Amino acid sequence: MDSSNSKGITAPAAQRNPGDESEPGAPQTAEDICPECQGSGRQGQSACVNCGGSGRIVKIIGDA
Numbered sequence: 001m002d003s004s005n006s007k008g009i010t011a012p013a014a015q016r017n018p019g020d021e022s023e024p025g026a027p028q029t030a031e032d033i034c035p036e037c038q039g040s041g042r043q044g045q046s047a048c049v050n051c052g053g054s055g056r057i058v059k060i061i062g063d064a
Contacts, residue, residue, distance in 0.1 A: 017054070019035070022058055030061050032057055032058075033056060034057050037050065040055055041054055
């Protein structure tokens with residue numbers, strides 16, 4: 001689902017990246033720093049493929 005900000009610009013819905021253990025916003029999950037890029041969102045001159053360039057991944061916490 002897309003959402004619009006106050007300026008009417010449509011932002012893409014949260015998407016799952018290869019490094020995510022679960023869907024963003026799922027119960028018993030939390031954001032963590034990407035272990036591949038150490039949170040920078042970059043690998044060399046390109047966006048990190050593990051986190052999609054965000055520098056963060058979704059980790060399962062607890063017994064989800």
